[in-house]
Amino acid sequence: MSGRAQLALRRLAQVLPVLLLLLLTVFALRAILPGDPARSIAGPRATEAQVEEVRDRLGFDEPLPVAFASFLEDVTQGQLGVSNRTHQPVAELIVQRAPVTLSIAIGAVATTFLIGIPLGWYLALRRGRADADAASAVLIAVVNVPAFWLGLMLSILVGLRWGVLPVGGLEPGVTGWIRSMILPCLTVGLVAAPWVARSVATSIGGILASDFVTTARSLRFSGWSLFLHHLLRNALPPTVTLLALQAGSLLFGAVVVEQVFALPGLGSALLEAAASRDFAVVQGLTLVLGAAIILVNAAGDVAVAVLDPRTRWD
Amino acid sequence: MTTGLEVSELTVRLSHEDGQVVLVDGITLGIEAGRCLGIVGESGCGKSLTLRSVMGLVPLGVERDLSALRVAGREVLGDGTPPPGVAMVFQDSATSLNPSMRVGSYLVRVLRRAAGHDARSAREAALLLLSEVGISHPEVHMNAFPHQLSGGLRQRTAIALALATAPAVLLCDEPTTALDVSTQARILRLLRERMDARELAMVFVSHDMGVIRQVADRVAVMYAGRIVETGSTEDVIDRPRHHYTRMLLESMPANAAPGGAFRSIPGLPPAPAAYVEGCRFASRCPHHDAGCDLPLVGLDGLSLEHRSDCVHEDDTPSREWTHARG
Numbered sequence: 001m002s003g004r005a006q007l008a009l010r011r012l013a014q015v016l017p018v019l020l021l022l023l024l025t026v027f028a029l030r031a032i033l034p035g036d037p038a039r040s041i042a043g044p045r046a047t048e049a050q051v052e053e054v055r056d057r058l059g060f061d062e063p064l065p066v067a068f069a070s071f072l073e074d075v076t077q078g079q080l081g082v083s084n085r086t087h088q089p090v091a092e093l094i095v096q097r098a099p100v101t102l103s104i105a106i107g108a109v110a111t112t113f114l115i116g117i118p119l120g121w122y123l124a125l126r127r128g129r130a131d132a133d134a135a136s137a138v139l140i141a142v143v144n145v146p147a148f149w150l151g152l153m154l155s156i157l158v159g160l161r162w163g164v165l166p167v168g169g170l171e172p173g174v175t176g177w178i179r180s181m182i183l184p185c186l187t188v189g190l191v192a193a194p195w196v197a198r199s200v201a202t203s204i205g206g207i208l209a210s211d212f213v214t215t216a217r218s219l220r221f222s223g224w225s226l227f228l229h230h231l232l233r234n235a236l237p238p239t240v241t242l243l244a245l246q247a248g249s250l251l252f253g254a255v256v257v258e259q260v261f262a263l264p265g266l267g268s269a270l271l272e273a274a275a276s277r278d279f280a281v282v283q284g285l286t287l288v289l290g291a292a293i294i295l296v297n298a299a300g301d302v303a304v305a306v307l308d309p310r311t312r313w314d
Numbered sequence: 315m316t317t318g319l320e321v322s323e324l325t326v327r328l329s330h331e332d333g334q335v336v337l338v339d340g341i342t343l344g345i346e347a348g349r350c351l352g353i354v355g356e357s358g359c360g361k362s363l364t365l366r367s368v369m370g371l372v373p374l375g376v377e378r379d380l381s382a383l384r385v386a387g388r389e390v391l392g393d394g395t396p397p398p399g400v401a402m403v404f405q406d407s408a409t410s411l412n413p414s415m416r417v418g419s420y421l422v423r424v425l426r427r428a429a430g431h432d433a434r435s436a437r438e439a440a441l442l443l444l445s446e447v448g449i450s451h452p453e454v455h456m457n458a459f460p461h462q463l464s465g466g467l468r469q470r471t472a473i474a475l476a477l478a479t480a481p482a483v484l485l486c487d488e489p490t491t492a493l494d495v496s497t498q499a500r501i502l503r504l505l506r507e508r509m510d511a512r513e514l515a516m517v518f519v520s521h522d523m524g525v526i527r528q529v530a531d532r533v534a535v536m537y538a539g540r541i542v543e544t545g546s547t548e549d550v551i552d553r554p555r556h557h558y559t560r561m562l563l564e565s566m567p568a569n570a571a572p573g574g575a576f577r578s579i580p581g582l583p584p585a586p587a588a589y590v591e592g593c594r595f596a597s598r599c600p601h602h603d604a605g606c607d608l609p610l611v612g613l614d615g616l617s618l619e620h621r622s623d624c625v626h627e628d629d630t631p632s633r634e635w636t637h638a639r640g
């Protein structure tokens with residue numbers, strides 16, 4: 001097992017340069033943002049002296065490496081700055097808003113995979129038969145449906161017409177929370193499900209046609225034992241990779257769909273901040289969302305390394 | 315002598331949008347228990363498809379059609395699943411082992427399922443099998459994954475897996491190509507031993523005439539989806555009747571004069587879509603004449619024991635024969 005632990009550590013170490021790149025990019029935002037960042041941080045009504053103070057505090061006058069070092073120091077201490085609009089610490093804002101985004105992302109992942117994986121297996125196992133071919137054709141047609149369109153359709157149908165579920169905002173209480181999450185989760189999840197189904201169908205199809213499955217059949221493996229020892233084991237690594245990749249883009253989908261359903265999540269916070277030039281909030285949110293996607297993908301890689309003996313170094 | 319394997323009128327077709335291509339064209343072959351049939355022929359003539367069809371494991375898009383399939387005299391032409399008592403060693407051992415299963419647990423699983431061993435005796439049987447196929451540290455080997463093995467070790471693992479099912483018929487598709495001469499000899503000895511002691515019937519595909527001469531009792535020569543000549547190993551190799559067999563033998567490196575140039579058969583075998591009714595070798599044959607292009611009808615009047623499709627024989631009565639059993 002030490003071989004696996006070592007491999008996991010090495011993979012995680014590979015994440016560091018990517019995270020560093022993310023930090024650099026976020027740090028560089030101050031340079032590409034239009035206008036004087038110190039002024040936009042200090043706010044439109046700030047006096048010249050106050051702007052100067054901000055510039056001083058954030059080290060905008062210091063040489064770039066020194067400024068980056070103090071930026072890094074702040075980030076590692078969880079200091080993501082303070083909103084210049086509400087004067088709320090950015091870290092606090094993120095903790096407040098994250099549950100909505102996380103709920104949508106997790107619900108969307110569940111929706112995508114609960115639909116995509118069984119559908120993918122079904123398509124692969126019944127390839128060449130009329131029903132599976134028809135289903136494939138439908139999938140190809142629906143993979144290009146955009147999330148916001150599906151979101152609107154779902155809100156109009158389920159929310160407005162039938163009136164069963166809220167179409168915007170959070171309802172109070174736990175049940176209200178869950179009810180408010182259903183349509184956003186379905187919107188993001190249903191859009192990604194056909195992609196997942198097709199990738200799963202392709203990888204399972206490849207495994208079914210592989211020489212080693214033919215050999216296993218010749219050795220009288222069939223039904224459950226063929227599925228468990230020869231198909232599933234080899235299907236796991238590609239599925240986990242897909243899961244990690246999708247989790248990243250579903251998180252992004254959650255950020256987008258919050259707007260459609262008027263939910264107070266990280267995505268809506270980001271848009272509000274961008275609209276009001278709330279520089280510290282934009283910086284902090286970009287950093288946290290970027291890091292989350294990088295870490296989810298790395299976790300997927302580590303899982304694959306542990307599952308697939310060919311990537312192991314023992 | 316009891317029959318081991320009988321395959322009658324096997325046709326293998328590939329279906330695609332604009333029709334069908336016949337890849338294997340109604341061949342009949344068989345071998346007695348305790349004997350070995352060697353199959354030789356150039357690349358692409360249908361050797362692997364023939365064996366895979368007998369197993370009922372043809373690739374997607376390919377269909378097989380047989381009139382009879384008997385193992386030890388019993389009809390086993392069922393639903394297209396592998397017939398009982400038949401095992402196969404596949405051509406490409408690099409891809410034919412499950413990449414995420416250790417060799418030992420694979421072998422133990424096969425032994426427990428096929429031969430009804432319990433966990434402990436299966437492990438012992440697995441170790442024994444691995445040492446029988448010439449693996450020197452079976453305990454270490456049991457823990458390996460296929461990607462950690464050399465080509466030769468993988469081939470021997472594949473042979474051990476097939477033998478673990480205690481088959482009555484073993485189909486071998488070039489099972490020793492990655493082995494050094496002494497390991498190859500050891501495997502051939504082991505197979506011969508199984509044939510003698512357990513009445514194992516074997517079909518053995520190889521490009522190596524030396525190996526065929528060593529292991530096979532009878533030989534079938536395949537060309538473009540047909541068996542063009544068949545007979546005892548001595549008859550076919552020492553007294554070939556078909557021009558194709560003759561030229562194939564002459565092109566074998568072992569038969570070349572030292573320092574002499576290799577004599578290869580001119581041209582290439584036809585693609586399956588271009589298969590004709592008459593002799594398919596005619597276009598490459600220096601003895602080609604009008605008679606070669608007539609469709610084959612009737613039986614080889616000369617000898618079922620040593621049968622050939624070639625019309626150019628002094629003692630051939632007429633063009634009135636066709637593929638009989640091999």
Ligand SMILES: Nc1ncnc2c1ncn2[C@@H]1O[C@H](COP(=O)(O)OP(=O)(O)OP(=O)(O)O)[C@@H](O)[C@H]1O
Pocket residue numbers: 328337355356357358359360361362363364373374375376405586
């Ligand atoms: N999966 C497949 N799909 C389509 N055509 C195939 C398939 N497998 C084999 N063929 C065709 O069938 C013919 C016979 O192939 P086969 O693999 O049986 O040849 P072979 O005699 O075993 O050759 P080799 O000596 O190279 O192994 C070839 O023309 C090949 O192109």
Ligand SMILES: [Mg+2]
Pocket residue numbers: 361362363405487
């Ligand atoms: Mg072959």
